[in-house]
Amino acid sequence: MTDKRFYTASGPFTLHQLAETCGAEIGEDVAADALYHDVAPLDDAGAKDVSFFDNKLYAESFAASSAGACLVHPSLAGKAPKGMALLLCGEPYRGYAKVARLFYPAPRLEPVISRSAIIEDTAVVGEGCRVDAGAYISHRVEIGANCHIGANVAIGEGVVIGGACLIKPNATLAYCILGARVTIHAGARIGQDGFGFALGPEGHLKVPQLGRVIIEDDVEIGANATIDRGSGPDTLVGAGTKIDNLVQLAHNVKIGRGCVIVSQVGISGSTNVGDGAIMAGQAGLTGHLTIGAGAKIAAQSGVMRDVEPGEEVGGSPAKPVREWLKGVATLERIVRKKGG
Amino acid sequence: MTDKRFYTASGPFTLHQLAETCGAEIGEDVAADALYHDVAPLDDAGAKDVSFFDNKLYAESFAASSAGACLVHPSLAGKAPKGMALLLCGEPYRGYAKVARLFYPAPRLEPVISRSAIIEDTAVVGEGCRVDAGAYISHRVEIGANCHIGANVAIGEGVVIGGACLIKPNATLAYCILGARVTIHAGARIGQDGFGFALGPEGHLKVPQLGRVIIEDDVEIGANATIDRGSGPDTLVGAGTKIDNLVQLAHNVKIGRGCVIVSQVGISGSTNVGDGAIMAGQAGLTGHLTIGAGAKIAAQSGVMRDVEPGEEVGGSPAKPVREWLKGVATLERIVRKKGG
């Protein structure tokens, strides 16, 4: 059961409604009109809760769960405890997302402008927006309808924000243009002038950074992530891409659509990442690279060369994952042989 | 001598008082009633200052120090310069901590609420709290007695904070429950919804994150660190654990009691860390792991499997430290043989 301080569940919903929501088939011998009141993890769920089983690591929790209903792949249905109502679907985690959104839809935004927010006269704030305490919206900013600007956010001159965006507390936006339904988490820094210096013994000379950050629709940027604006070209994050906390994107980086960039990844200047690429935690990419669509970069990889579309790389310097792991295994074998 | 702009020393204190404070024995031939006025590093300390010697790297500084008194392990007392009053104790650094806290106790909190702080009507702020400029305290927040809420902090709806907590400037708290004597450093982000998406070519679907962050007593969270709230289960940081700057804890991570997590470590979702584990800088842990109590993870390790209680691992992928270092040495030997 969720903490009432923070969450309020809708519902209840019948098993039939849940099945329709997530496109699942209802298992045998269960009442389609039984009511469910909440979602819960396998270990905590009770008779009125819906849960999901998607990761085989948790097979024991599934077998022992008291959840009244559970989303599960048909191939794993046989492991279910007796009496559990099953919602059979090909992608149980995706199905759970839909069910959870049914119980916990995005809260309706109250269109209140805090008395301590400062909005410059030339800024335009769309209908239905909420602006929280201490937010600062600078000159000529344009904010679309139904946005939520969190407490103590700072939005610099000329920034454009599309409709239904969430800018969480203490974030900073400058020199950027955001599409619709973008979420910027707390403390993210978008659009500062990047690390552009002409290095030299007589002093590192700052190079004016004259581009922008373009963030397309449905992007999410994690807490305390940093995205520098372009030096002349723009920095770009393609539609639907999800970026985790503490990620660094340097100037002129272009990220394709639907990419996934996990926490603490760093991407150096002018590197291009194709659609649907996945970069696991703490990976680092040097500058001016081309990463193909659908490429997969393992955690902590150090990528110093182009990566082909669909290629999977790992290690530092990064190479094809199989070669990397073979190298690891080979060295272990040599050590064992000499060791003793 | 500390900078008067920032620090004011209490005292002076006699050698006898200092010895009692830190549980040290006073060395031979020194006046127990001599007065000391301040603490200082070995290189800067003068005749009225107390210093400490704990790291053999600084043996030369110890031998050449003009410090009037010094905490030192009995086994190293012989290296002391002539005339230095010794405070002999088994843990000189711990002893120094106590002496330094005698000279520099935590400053008394002035219970002032800044006129520019915004506190919603339904929030409860305990007795003796100080709330600085621009802080925002949202609906139904509960803050215990004697807390200090720094400038431009944002505290979200329903958050609970125990007594004597320090929330430093520009930090963000949401969906979290803090125990007593917790310190959250500047810019830390606690409780945002984590990286929960059902990935897929038809778009990455956001999964509602319905848990909390529970932070137990005496925890410290570093500047710009990020701790996501649980997806359904909670994210948990056990009592007395110390977390450094720029650390990332993903949703559902459980950290035991008395752990030490050094800067830039990243821990992926649902990983469990036992009591007293130590993770050195930039280490990364994948998700759903179990790290035993007292485990030690070397800097930059990439941990992809469970770690036993007390085990020490290093390298990426991480293995027992001895094997890792043997691998490094073996490869070096092969290179030297072939090289030339």
Next chain:
Amino acid sequence: MTDKRFYTASGPFTLHQLAETCGAEIGEDVAADALYHDVAPLDDAGAKDVSFFDNKLYAESFAASSAGACLVHPSLAGKAPKGMALLLCGEPYRGYAKVARLFYPAPRLEPVISRSAIIEDTAVVGEGCRVDAGAYISHRVEIGANCHIGANVAIGEGVVIGGACLIKPNATLAYCILGARVTIHAGARIGQDGFGFALGPEGHLKVPQLGRVIIEDDVEIGANATIDRGSGPDTLVGAGTKIDNLVQLAHNVKIGRGCVIVSQVGISGSTNVGDGAIMAGQAGLTGHLTIGAGAKIAAQSGVMRDVEPGEEVGGSPAKPVREWLKGVATLERIVRKKGG
């Protein structure tokens, strides 16, 4: 052409003016009095724009560019497209920096104090300063002339800031002394008490951190970077050093003059870095090391020993770059031989 929402170009300037600005020689057969209106990247530049060619990766863009004028090294002038006016100089990127600064000088600061900024009575703010919405300037702070303090910045008691500094939004300063022309980017945290604990099974005991952060002239600190104050000695960043986003400097670190520290680098306590050293992205250095002047640390290196002046190291644990790369190549060779 730059986005008029964010940038306004000065000019136009004659080719002759541009050549004088950057110390270039004008190529053959071009009109020194032709006017140029803007700078632009090679791919976007038109007949009225000035561009630069400095990285051989972009040779095709250079050969196909429609830029009216271009800075280029004399040795590469032969690759220029017909009709392009050349500005020949030894360091085209540095030259471009100067030209871009001519078109886009730092905007004149309007000396406005926002009505929602809070400045304590005992603070001194110099002439010509601008202080934005929600900034908090605490007791006894001293700020030099012509500084820009961004929105929702928090500056702690006693902090000293030299002339012409830029403190970007949502940054936090405490226990620090800044020279002139320092830029602190959004969300950087300067001066919090570092990770100083006397560890032990009976609890990790906080050690009072009694030093400062000293930042010399012309330093730049990246967004969301964290620099802890010294424990007794100071933490120091030498003049002209440039630090990128999300970098961590622990207590007592000393960085020399003119160093370059790229994003996500972490440097542990009490390490000393000599003048002009360069640390690439995600490198990590353990504590109490001495890194010589002009040393180069490769990306993702794990430095666990001292580095000589001018030495180049890479790998984790770090070793001389040639040895590191030889090790990588040797292991690859062994794998290939055994592989199949």
